[in-house]
Amino acid sequence: MYGIDIYNSENRNITIGTNKEKEISLDIYQISSQxxxxxLLNEFRExxxxxxxTSKQKLxxxxxxxxxxxxxxxxxxxLGKIKGHDIILYLDVEKLYPPMLRRPPYAASLETRNEIERHINEVLDTDVIRKIGHNEIVEITTPVWITWHDGNSRLCGNLRxxxxxxxxxxxxxxxxPHSLDKLAKAKYITKMDCMKGIHQNGVxxxxxxxxxxxxxxxxNE
Structure with a gap:
């Protein structure tokens, strides 16, 4: 026979069989109203x-x-990252790496430099990348630059x-075929297009x- 004290009291105890009450720690959950x-629409008004x-589907x-x-x-x-699917890269060359893998930064105009700073600071703030310290060994670097489309800028890396x-x-x-097999018994199939989804792929x-x-x-890395 099992007994448990569900009251929000200072001492919460549990009884198992004929054993004496043993004090344990229980998490307290507050049951909210329906x-x-x-x-909910007000909470997600944006x-x-x-x-x-339908109203039921929205709810x-x-x-x-x-x-x-x-x-x-x-x-x-x-942003966080997708769990359990970290990307692994393998090179077909050994150290010391070819000079082409250690590139200097590109020369950039003032406008381009400002856009690079804006994009870099954005991904730093969201923990997508981190700044490399002066005491860390760096063997491979990829230069970045800015591309423009319809007046909007985009940070790109030369990974060739x-x-x-x-x-x-x-x-x-x-x-x-494997993905379709997993969806065979699904009643509803949905998809979600995540903003900056590529930044959430773990490495x-x-x-x-x-x-x-x-x-x-x-x-940065």
């Missing part, structure tokens, strides 16, 4: 929802978003040299050293 659709969703979607709140970042919060010395991955993405520590970028601000 959330209404209006309350979101845009399809007009084809279920909003509850799912709230339940998985740690998976989403707002503002300058850390690194690609030439990287062993190819035969299966870089899941095989389509193993040894592989991070191969992906260090360099600019006028220094070296």
């Amino acid at each position: 959330d209404t659709l209006e309350e 979101g845009q929802f399809s007009t084809t969703l 279920g979607l909003l509850k799912m978003l709230r339940k998985n709140r740690p998976a989403f970042a707002i503002g300058k919060e850390p 040299a690194l690609n030439n010395y990287t062993k190819a991955d035969r299966y870089p993405i899941p095989i389509i 193993t520590p040894n592989s991070m050293k191969l992906l260090r970028i360099i600019c006028h601000m220094g070296i």
Whole structure:
């Protein structure tokens, strides 16, 4: 026979069989009142929802978003990363690495430098990259530059040299038939397009050293 003290008292005890009561530590959960659709819509008022969703579907979607709140970042919060799928890179050359893998930063105009600083600071604030210290050994660096499209800037890295010395991955993405098999019994199939999703792909520590970028601000990985 099992007994447990569910009251929010100072001493919480549990009884198992005929044993004497043993004091244990229990987490206390507060049961909230039923959330209404209006309350959740107000909480997610900045979101845009399809007009084809029913009220029941909207309520279920909003509850799912709230339940998985740690998976989403707002503002300058850390983006986090996908767990269990860290990328591993293998080079087909040994140390000492070819000079082409240790590149200096590109010369840049004032406008380009300002945009590089803005992009670098953004990914630093969200813990996507970190600055390399002066006492760390650096063997491979990839220079970055800015590309423009429709008036918007984008930070890019010249990975052509690194690609030439990287062993190819035969299966870089899941095989389509295997993915379809996993969805065979699904009643609903949804997809989520994550903003800056590529920044949430994890990389193993040894592989991070191969992906260090360099600019006028220094070296980051």
